[in-house]
Amino acid sequence: MNHKRKLNLKKQLACIYTADLFSGLRITDAVWVALLAARGFSLWEIGLAESVFHVVSLLCEVPSGMAADLLGRKKTLVSGGVCMVLQSLLMAFASDLFTICFAMGLNALAMTMFSGTSTALLYDSLKQEGCEEEYIQVSANGSQISMLANAVGSMASILNRFLGYAGFYLLNAAFEGASALANMLLAEPIVTESQASREKHPLRALPEQFRQLVRDSLHVLHTCPMAVKLIASSALISVPSYLTKMFLQQRLVELGWPTELLFLPLLLGGLACVAGTEIGRRVRCRSMRRLYTACALLCGVGTLLVGAAPAWGGILGMMLVQGVLEVYLLHESQKLNDAIPSDQRATLISVDGMAYSLLMIPASPLVGAVGDAFGQAGAGLALLGGVIVLSGVALLGKKPQES
Structure with missing residues (x-):
């Protein structure tokens, strides 16, 4: 071309x-x-x-x-x-x-x-x-x-x-x-005519270009249900990512850990992410529905462990959540990029990130409030883990629509 x-x-x-x-x-x-x-x-x-x-x-x-x-x-x-x-x-x-x-x-x-x-x-x-x-x-x-x-x-x-x-x-x-x-x-990568002509557009044309980009992006979301499902799935399954690390620290303090050792779970969580990415690159994903089910079940169990298990069980649960998320999100990113046009790529991937933020706004205080109500930081995480498990169970038995 x-x-x-x-x-x-x-x-x-x-x-x-x-x-x-x-x-x-x-x-x-x-x-x-x-x-x-x-x-x-x-x-x-x-x-x-x-x-x-x-x-x-x-x-x-x-x-x-x-x-x-x-x-x-x-x-x-x-x-x-x-x-x-x-x-x-x-x-x-x-x-x-x-x-x-x-x-x-x-x-x-x-x-x-x-x-x-x-x-x-x-x-x-x-x-x-x-x-x-x-x-x-x-x-x-x-x-x-x-x-x-x-x-x-x-x-x-x-x-x-x-x-x-x-x-x-x-x-x-x-x-x-x-x-x-x-x-x-x-x-700067150039894969479409629109990208090739960026420098030729006058500044006064930018407002209309922004409006057109909004229309085009909404059209993609309307006509590509796969993209919407991928965005929703990554937002939901990602909710425990930060919350498990955040509330694990409070649980460890409650269990008598000294503050000086609180860096250890973060370090181990980072290593779990590296391992999860390595596993993710080796996994051959034939169905995102099945992959989500497996990853949601594992993430939910990991979140439950962070909320209810003894100290090292909680740390292992957090590591499970971090590693499994890397597996799912690596393949979700590939599928989402394959499904959307280059001209709206950064915009729609940003929608992916915004969906996560919208879920985190209510989830974070809700998990904390449940923990306060039960008098222990892990109670809210146990509830969250149950929700993530149910989201995976809900897909069991449904026939995958994608190859």
């Missing part, structure tokens, strides 16, 4: 993997609450900053995907990297709550720029070279690099006496800057 140009796929993947490595080294993720508390910020102020993050995430998830589809995936990724560097610098020198909240908002904006865009750029890079069938393998490589880097980053708390508050965020800014530089070396 005349709009296609040759792409150096080896160089493209090297840039993607490098960006995954440095963006995964977010050494502040595991300690940001403790760092702010040590500077005198109260828990409600820290909670407010976290709320700002989630509000911005929800509001910007789909618009950022639309920007990536209309203006280019590379530009969006680089812009997200710049936002990450700025938020780290702001956090390093912030002395008031407003600046902290503003930095958290920038962080959320950057994350929405990455969420659907990086997947869309990777898939279309492979598609431009006719290598879409390699998506699971390549995506698994990037995920494992990022997760291993994240596991290393989670251990950065031992550097507290050497780095201090500002040092953590300045080093974080350096890592994010390296990731942004890797993204700057990317080539």
Whole structure:
């Protein structure tokens, strides 16, 4: 096709993997609450900053995907990297709550720029070279690099006496800057006429282009029930992902674990994700319905273990949830990308992320409220695990519609 140009796929993947490595080294993720508390910020102020993050995430998830589809995936990724560097610098020198909240908002904006865009750029890079069938393998490589880097980053708390508050965020800014530089070396994949003509459109045409993109994306969702089912399934089965890690820490404290050892479940959870990705790349999925049933049953059991088992049983349950989710989401991402058009790819993958956020808004306080009502953090997780199991059981006996 005349709009296609040759792409150096080896160089493209090297840039993607490098960006995954440095963006995964977010050494502040595991300690940001403790760092702010040590500077005198109260828990409600820290909670407010976290709320700002989630509000911005929800509001910007789909618009950022639309920007990536209309203006280019590379530009969006680089812009997200710049936002990450700025938020780290702001956090390093912030002395008031407003600046902290503003930095958290920038962080959320950057994350929405990455969420659907990086997947869309990777898939279309492979598609431009006719290598879409390699998506699971390549995506698994990037995920494992990022997760291993994240596991290393989670251990950065031992550097507290050497780095201090500002040092953590300045080093974080350096890592994010390296990731942004890797993204700057990317080539923009071009697989449709619309993508090839992006630079020719005047700025005054953007509002109408946005409206047309909304119409086209809604049309895809209306005419492609497979995409809707995939989005709904990934949102539901992903709910225990963060909640099991979050409430496991509280359960371990209730069971007498010292705070110094709470990094261990996070580290083991990260290793489980790496193992799950490795298993996922080796699984041959003939039916997403059957895969969801199996994964939902395992995730539900894992969530039940986190909520009700003794300490090490809870940790094993959390690891089961994290690993199984990687298996399902790897194949869900492949199937969703196969089902949607390139021109709306980043937008619709962002809808995938927004669906998860919409479920998390009620699920998180509900799980906590059930735990408070029963006087133990695990009660809400036990209920959630039952819901996930039932979602898998509900599909048992139904004939798969896809091959």
